[in-house]
Amino acid sequence: MNKDRMKIIFGAVLFASAWACAEGGVRTALFVAAYLLCGAEVLLKSVRHILRGDFLDENFLMALATAGAFAIGEYPEAAAVMLFYQTGEFFMDWAQDRSRRCVRALMDLKPQQVRVQEGGEWKEVAPEQVAAGTIFLVKPGERVPLDGVVLQGRAWTDASALTGESLPVEVSAGAEVLSGVISLDGALHMRALRPYAGSAVARILELVENAAAKKTPTERFITRFARYYTPVVVIAAVLCAVLPPLLVPQAQLKDWVYRALVFLVISCPCALVLSVPMGFFGGIGAAARRGVLLKGSGSLEALAHGEMMVFDKTGTLTTGHFAVSGIYPEEGFSAGKLLEWAAYAESTSNHPIAAAVCKAYGQGIDHARLGDVCEQAGCGVSVQVDGRKVFAGGAGGMGAEFKAPAGAQGTAVFVRVDGKYAGYITLSDQLKPDTPRAVAELKRAGFAKVVMLTGDRKSAAQAVAQQAGVDEFYAGLLPADKVARVEQLLKEKTPGRTLLFAGDGINDAPVLARADAGIAMGALGSDAAVEAADVVLTDDNPAKIPQAVRLSRFTLRVVKQNIWFSLGVKAVVLALGAAGVANLWEAVFADVGVSVLAVLNSLRPLAYKD
Template sequence: MKRYKLKNLDCATCALEIEEELKKQDGVKFAAVNFATSELVVDAEDHEKVVETVKKVEQEVELESIEKEEELDVNKKREIGIILTSAILFAIGTIFNEQLHAIFPAEYVVLLTSYIIVGWKIIWKGITNLKNKVVFDENFLLTIATLGAIAIHELPEAVAVMLFFRVGEFLQDLAVDKSRRAIKALVEIKPTFANLKVNGEVRRVKPEEVKVGDLIVVKPGEKIPLDGVIVEGNSVVDTSALTGESKPRDVAVGDEVLSGMVNISGLIVVKVTRSFSESAVSKILKLVEEASSRKAKAERFITRFARYYTPAVIALAAVISTIPPIAFNEPFSPWIYRALVLLVISCPCALVVSIPLSYFASIGKAARIGVLVKGSNYVDRLTSTRIFAFDKTGTLTKGSFKVVGIVTKNGFKEEEVLKLAAIAEKNSNHPIAKSIVEAYGEVRAEVKSHKEIPGRGVVAELDGTKIAVGNDAMMHELNVEHECFRDETVVHVAVNGKYAGYIIVSDEPKEDAKKAIEELKKSGCKVVMVTGDSKRVAERIAKELGVDDFYAELMPWQKVEVIEELKKKYDSVAFVGDGINDAPVIARADVGIAMGAMGSDAAIEIADVVVMDDKPSKVSESLKLSKRTQRIVWQNITFALAVKGIFIALGSLGLATMWEAVFADVGVTLIAILNSMRLLR
């Protein structure tokens, strides 16, 4: 997969044509052009052929890896110069039209010069596209319309169309460029260097050169370039670029820090735990960049619509220019003029530009609040989702369990039960297991064997002693007689098949969990909890948070079965989880949402949406943003189609001039773009 910056790509229809043409080429497995960012993502065997294909469709487009700001400024100044020169000549030709008309060549010299200055680029593109068999693009249509106007001696209108169109295109480019910069600023968190510490010396290197296990020094004010664990020093870090959380976080030796965070106060030394390509910042940038390749329904609708709309309007123009004058025995000139007006408004740029831009702006805004949406299609899916299923531990609850009590049986002592449980759980990463080990302290004994049973517990062997630590289901499977009378999470302990007692472990909901569920329910959604924990614990948490229903004591595959049943009742089901055992159900849901801070790599990789700070409230915020995005998308579609429909009708009746038709094209596009940019606020 390779990425290109498409310089001079100023036409949304052209972007679509480039993408379609690349998909037709042999050896091209994948191609996606994002007009909103001027980027091409392509998976091809021959990249020289990719360049040739792009040039074939659009000769002026250049493929580059980096777009230089200085060149952009020069291009803008040049464009302003062209527009002003043409505008001055147009003003002279219009104001002194009668005087110039008296001198035959003078009128043509002034107005045609103005026309050529502002229109040569459009005319050349139209001719080039015609050679490449691209007939229905705006450049060719405007060329035909204005040359037709000149032929029927409507010189001022021909110049006005070219001039207003060029001004509109310039303003459109400024608006799109501003939105691109705004979107990129939201996710511009990529560090440019790392201070690598080798043999006591520190040297500045690229983050890509640092390996796992290396030590890096991060000074106050610098971005943390790679994920790692602090081994020296303490500080305060700004995590807002990753999580959207404004409150700084205190960190010290042993704490994990992620790339993209900013070190605020003290100097820290970090031991790198992930290579740069696997770091948090790289994953964020990759997800946001690739998101535009997964198109929403509205985008696919506009793509199909554009294929039929422009040819249909051109056919209507052909009918208007020929049938009425022949049928009513009238002059061709006024009917040709009406047909030319229709040609001017036939380009669907307002839709082709603003719709993808709306989705990309939405994805950028989501990244700003700490939510990564992997495609605009998932924005649509979130909007249509009516039921949200949440995992419990680590998703709705903190997952930071604490041992609050030990009940012994059959002559075992409390310290003995805790010690045996800690030995068995030493190699487990489950939050409950960690809480038991933490309660006991340092575990020095090494077990001979260790087997973790998902959704049940662990079985370990120490010096011929078989230790089983797990839930009620495990005790039943091992035929161990046991008892439990408490409403907290209970971990049973059996030694050589004999019941030793149970450890009471407590977990508590996250601070914003109840608010998240309330907000989702206000939006008209149903909220359920799907957990592997005991029914008693699940019932307590469900009642405390106010979820509509809960499913408890489920194995990973049983969670998938629950989602399958929910999908039969609801059009779209979202599942929110964090653990590796949640990966299958996240994959099966219509919208899979993973907690990104503490969640497993498998869950994050397979999810459609990633919440970077593990806050359930970000799920409801994402839903609100998705609904707002869809409202703006349909506002743009309705507005553009309504205005174009009105002008098509007025043009057909001879009530609209060509320069008014330019507003129906460029003006509507500009308004739609500005409307889309509201999502960035």
């Protein structure tokens, strides 16, 4: 950009010097010098495009218009066209650079080296050379280079580059940390969970780098429009120059040629061709800064047109981890003792429900108190605790005569002590803290229906649906059933609007691919889900979805503003130029001014505040 700036400065000096000179050869030479300095690149591009047979673009229009201006002796205006054109291009390049900055900032996430342990020493190697399971070290102030689990150390971490959230999070031994996170104040010894190619940073960079390559229907329309628009205006300009002198008495050829040149300068479609894709790119960059990765501008447009939102349950609306939600002892038994017996029984199992019960107990298990362990597949566990026979499990293991209490909603662990029913403990998959807010905001954003699909039992699904505030839920669904249900919902939506689906598991991949826009939970979601989705949330927070929808709608409004503003101004000035009211100076200001204003307007998504 420094080179372009100097070119404009010297061109302006030559142009001003020419104006200061009296009429004559020196004045003309200075105008020609200013023209060539500012316009040489345009002329060369025009010649190259003509040789390739692809010449109907803005470079051809500018070259043709200024050559015509020289032919009729309008040297100042020809030089002014190129000078102002280059000035406009400079501001547009500056604006483009601003729109790319937040995306380029993501490139800083990529680690240059990883400090690994070899032979008792720390050695720096390229991240691509590190295998899963390798021990590596992260020092205070450094980014975590690979997805890993903390083996030793404690530190406050900054994950804002990944998630958009500024609050630091404390991690210690056992915590999983994604690559790109910064260790603020402590050294961490970590074990790599996966190679660099599968890390969070690598996937983010790949998604962002590929995003700009995919065009939306709006962008494809602009490309087709420019392809037909340019030859039409060239033909119109030729007819404007030739027909009036032939058909209208006293019409001067020079006057109509001048009007045709004005017509050509105004007709350059730069504002549309540059500002529309830049507007989408600005929206993609702003979303990435907030932890929402869009795989292309088509994904942004699909979000903006969202009418129905469909969620998977486990891992999407909920955390995917069981926790004890209630303890209900029978008469003669205390809640504490009921939980203790259940924990001792479940300590012999590796089932997720068993782990949740033991976690709720919160005390160490004294295995010396245990004896005669007997696990009944699919029913529960029977053990001896302090000489007493304890059973913990499902209703099926309690005996044929047992009837589960009506209040035992969700997943329940029933406890029997020495053959006597002692009570039950309920467990549930915990709702994510931001889930109700996300659903409420989607409804406020105009979504006609918010639906939940799950393979879980109806009782568990109903509890989550009520807490989340969704409009409808469907339980007990296999992956094929989810696809069939989404197919039905797609038939119900308004034409031109979209259905969005958010999920995280391998079983969600078919539905993510079938929806108009699939949204994957990127931090905890499976590779298959991330691959099939159009949008990836880096921190699995469902509240990011309504934020992304609002940003997408704002971006689309900016793009449409640019389209209508550019076409409207050009239509007015084209008519004035053909009528002889607008001269070449006004044509230049109209073309360059509209382009600069449209491109600057495209920067607004980068400054969007939700």
